[in-house]
Amino acid sequence: xxxxxxxxxxxxxxxxxxxxxxxxxxxxxxxxxxxxxxxxxxxxxxxxxxxxxxxxxxxxxxxxxxxxxxxxxxxxxxxxxxxxxxxxxxxxxxxxxxxxxxxxxxxxxxxxxxxxxxxxxxxxxxxxxxxxxxxxxxxxxxxxxxxxxxxxxxxxxxxxxxxxxxxxxxxxxxxxxxxxxxxxxxxxxxxxxxxxxxxxxxxxxxxxxxxxxxxxxxxxxxxxxxxxxxxxxxxxxxxxxxxxxxxxxxxxxxxxxxxxxxxxxxxxxxxxxxxxxxxxxxxxxxxxxxxxxxxxxxxxxxxxxxxxxxxxxxxxxxxxxxxxxxxxxxxxxxxxxxxxxxxxxxxxxxxxxxxxxxxxxxxxxxxxxxxxxxxxxxxxxxxxxxxxxxxxxxxxxxxxxxxxxxxxxxxxxxxxxxxxxxxxxxxxxxxxxxxxxxxxxxxxxxxxxxxxxxxxxxxxxxxxxxxxxxxxxxxxxxxxxxxxxxxxxxxxxxxxxxxxxxxxxxxxxxxxxxxxxxxxxxxxxxxxxxxxxxxxxxxxxxxxxxxxxxxxxxxxxxxxxxxxxxxxxxxxxxxxxxxxxxxxxxxxxxxxxxxxxxxxxxxxxxxxxxxxxxxxxxxxxxxxxxxxxxxxxxxxxxxxxxxxxxxxxxxxxxxxxxxxxxxxxxxxxxxxxxxxxxxxxxxxxxxxxxxxxxxxxxxxxxxxxxxxxxxxxxxxxxxxxxxxxxxxxxxxxxxxxxxxxxxxxxxxxxxxxxxxxxxxxxxxxxxxxxxxxxxxxxxxxxxxxxxxxxxxxxxxxxxxxxxxxxxxxxx
Numbered sequence: 001x002x003x004x005x006x007x008x009x010x011x012x013x014x015x016x017x018x019x020x021x022x023x024x025x026x027x028x029x030x031x032x033x034x035x036x037x038x039x040x041x042x043x044x045x046x047x048x049x050x051x052x053x054x055x056x057x058x059x060x061x062x063x064x065x066x067x068x069x070x071x072x073x074x075x076x077x078x079x080x081x082x083x084x085x086x087x088x089x090x091x092x093x094x095x096x097x098x099x100x101x102x103x104x105x106x107x108x109x110x111x112x113x114x115x116x117x118x119x120x121x122x123x124x125x126x127x128x129x130x131x132x133x134x135x136x137x138x139x140x141x142x143x144x145x146x147x148x149x150x151x152x153x154x155x156x157x158x159x160x161x162x163x164x165x166x167x168x169x170x171x172x173x174x175x176x177x178x179x180x181x182x183x184x185x186x187x188x189x190x191x192x193x194x195x196x197x198x199x200x201x202x203x204x205x206x207x208x209x210x211x212x213x214x215x216x217x218x219x220x221x222x223x224x225x226x227x228x229x230x231x232x233x234x235x236x237x238x239x240x241x242x243x244x245x246x247x248x249x250x251x252x253x254x255x256x257x258x259x260x261x262x263x264x265x266x267x268x269x270x271x272x273x274x275x276x277x278x279x280x281x282x283x284x285x286x287x288x289x290x291x292x293x294x295x296x297x298x299x300x301x302x303x304x305x306x307x308x309x310x311x312x313x314x315x316x317x318x319x320x321x322x323x324x325x326x327x328x329x330x331x332x333x334x335x336x337x338x339x340x341x342x343x344x345x346x347x348x349x350x351x352x353x354x355x356x357x358x359x360x361x362x363x364x365x366x367x368x369x370x371x372x373x374x375x376x377x378x379x380x381x382x383x384x385x386x387x388x389x390x391x392x393x394x395x396x397x398x399x400x401x402x403x404x405x406x407x408x409x410x411x412x413x414x415x416x417x418x419x420x421x422x423x424x425x426x427x428x429x430x431x432x433x434x435x436x437x438x439x440x441x442x443x444x445x446x447x448x449x450x451x452x453x454x455x456x457x458x459x460x461x462x463x464x465x466x467x468x469x470x471x472x473x474x475x476x477x478x479x480x481x482x483x484x485x486x487x488x489x490x491x492x493x494x495x496x497x498x499x500x501x502x503x504x505x506x507x508x509x510x511x512x513x514x515x516x517x518x519x520x521x522x523x524x525x526x527x528x529x530x531x532x533x534x535x536x537x538x539x540x541x542x543x544x545x546x547x548x549x550x551x552x553x554x555x556x557x558x559x560x561x562x563x564x565x566x567x568x569x570x571x572x573x574x575x576x577x578x579x580x581x582x583x584x585x586x587x588x589x590x591x592x593x594x595x596x597x598x599x600x601x602x603x604x605x606x607x608x609x610x611x612x613x614x615x616x617x618x619x620x621x622x623x624x625x626x627x628x629x630x631x632x633x634x635x636x637x638x639x640x641x642x643x644x645x646x647x648x649x650x651x652x653x654x655x656x657x658x659x660x661x662x663x664x665x666x667x668x669x670x671x672x673x674x675x676x677x678x679x680x681x682x683x684x685x686x687x688x689x690x691x692x693x694x695x696x697x698x699x700x701x702x703x704x705x706x707x708x709x710x711x712x713x714x715x716x717x718x719x720x721x722x723x724x725x726x727x728x729x730x731x732x733x734x735x736x737x738x739x740x741x742x743x744x745x746x747x748x749x750x751x752x753x754x755x756x757x758x759x760x761x762x763x764x765x766x767x768x769x770x771x772x773x774x775x776x777x778x779x780x781x782x783x784x785x786x787x788x789x790x791x792x793x794x795x796x797x798x799x800x801x802x803x804x805x806x807x808x809x810x811x
Contacts, residue, residue: 035112047114073094085268091223123281129221151168166178173189374391471616499514506540599769642770
């Protein structure tokens, strides 16, 4: 969304004056739009200052809707005096942003960067560090040895397989590296000492991405200082001299000096940047004159900066009492007093939020305001139409009468299709906005535009007649912040969390014993391998990047199996015997399930606008497998035959949302839902999740277990009998003889394999006439085999980019 606006012209003329231009009447929600208006692709980069890092990150994320590529310059995530290592992600974002703004080969003209007062005050490496970053192009003569040496000095780590930013590896004429700030790692093909090609590749599969070529890559540093032996030696001396000047005990600095002597630069050294690089200075000093600076509510931002630095000062005094090696805040941050002296000179424009219609002298006043909340909080129990959509239709009519173009922003294809369905039901004219087309086209109030994109807040601006409404402004549930972007085609294997001595299963070699990770050198290349021991003292060395081939052995309570022998047919014969046994089990069950197929069940109604609205209220983007599982489940419920479907997926893969939507569909048609779980803890978890997800619906959700008070149990059973309770969640207490349902339509069973024989017999009697949905992470062989053979319907969920959890210690 790029245009030459009067606002831009006024701000540009003010930049040559002794005062900064003032833009008032700007709501926080409209800031991304305003920054896009002030952006000029033919000018120096625009650096916009927000009050906090969180606000800056939110603005930069929203700005991508209008501008595409946006830089984000954060500060350290933690206090530099709290014994917590700085965030590597924040450091990478910071170095990438600074490098792009400072390096002549980065083509920064017209870029937009969003930062905070604290981030611009924070100490940053000198420009020389970024100028030392090599520029890689096809035809560049830079030998692999020289490139590796320069990467090591820039703080990169040499690894066997490149998967993380700030690492590189060499394999003959192939050189892999992952530059901080890049979406994908790069693979360099060498011809002698000349780079022949640059290709991105997938770090999970290690396969090159076809059809994508890289013309140029600037290798940004991975640390805030040079990590070559000469600089680390100078840093050791500076730390030693500074420690002596403040009378710091020798034992406090010994560990830091020893690691530096070994050539190791730990993460905490970022907090000692003035000692690691004596040319370091505040980021504002580096960028002043190179960027156009504009700020949001500068007085409020500076007050926040004063508060933050006061806290850091207290932390510093506490750290000094503990004799920790640390430098004072005055050495790490630009002081608020310095900001006060320089702000009128460095700021081109300040943006203010002014209530009412008052105008600011020597400035521009805009008429921007947030969109109203269209999400209903009160919902009648008996309703045939969506209250949210009623509010939306009314608001669209008001915008049409005012001549405003409404653009509804959808975060996914599924969400866009839901809104298309809802608008079509109300006969409202709409059109999909062409992907990649600018959003500043002339307004057409009679047509609602549907576009892909995300905004944290909706807003309207009357000068050009636009209203931008995110989908969560209709459905009421904003997407979670900080969600990691997915990389298409990258499936992540769950962590095995193996201990030495654990039994594992290899698909070809069978059961072996895990003996840890070992390093081996072959053909001059050192790599890490998983050592597996088999029968007869046989050993198998499995490269760590093939770790996905093995799985932990999970027994059924019997004795540990003997180790298979490499090259024997024992494991293959065992697999064949298991297949034959599974076929025998199926013969006893085919008759029962054939009879069930012949019975007529309750046919639920097709999804309507209330159901689509409920779908849209889900705060996350569904995975393709999750969407397929939901569609298959609802289709089964809307058929004439009783449903018997198995949903198989690991913990956290989204099975509960499938169950919630099935339960909502059943309740829509006046049926009751029973959710059976094996433990009271899981019952409480499901009760909390279902209650939170259904809080805006006129449905009654209750829990039932033997740990509930007797009076509450009696009230719940009476409500089920009389039809006042819509959904009951509980343990096998639900199967007791005193529990009767008014009109049971759906049973949801979580982890069926954990129920006893007596409970399963009771379930068989119930499930003959109602729809059944079974959720499991570890299906028993019989249940799984029935699903694979088609006797029971099954969906499995394997979402991409499942992240590994890490621990952060607080001192």
